[in-house]
Amino acid sequence: MTAPKNERPPAPTPREMIELEASFPDRSKRLNVDGRLLTHSDVVRERWGLSETRYWERLFHALGYQMQACLDVNPEVTYRLLGVAARRKKSRADRSMAGLA
Numbered sequence: 001m002t003a004p005k006n007e008r009p010p011a012p013t014p015r016e017m018i019e020l021e022a023s024f025p026d027r028s029k030r031l032n033v034d035g036r037l038l039t040h041s042d043v044v045r046e047r048w049g050l051s052e053t054r055y056w057e058r059l060f061h062a063l064g065y066q067m068q069a070c071l072d073v074n075p076e077v078t079y080r081l082l083g084v085a086a087r088r089k090k091s092r093a094d095r096s097m098a099g100l101a
Contacts, residue, residue, distance in 0.1 A: 019073060
């Protein structure tokens with residue numbers, strides 16, 4: 001569901017984001033959503049009007065500041081995403097140390 005043209009859709013809650021991640025164990029595949037095959041980024045853009053980058057920023061912010069809410073929804077997915085966040089953080093730090101960022 002998309003919002004009207006001049007209106008923003010509501011921001012995703014930690015529960016909604018974790019539930020979406022649980023339904024997409026393999027992000028490279030398409031998932032049947034309402035009778036249509038959609039990629040993860042298509043679902044994010046359609047539901048909340050966010051780019052994939054902005055969605056990840058919101059998701060990692062929720063993991064950092066609302067971790068208990070994320071753990072209450074699905075601990076396995078939360079721990080998997082924390083691993084992804086740690087790898088991204090390390091990769092970013094390595095690039096900045098090498099002068100690439």
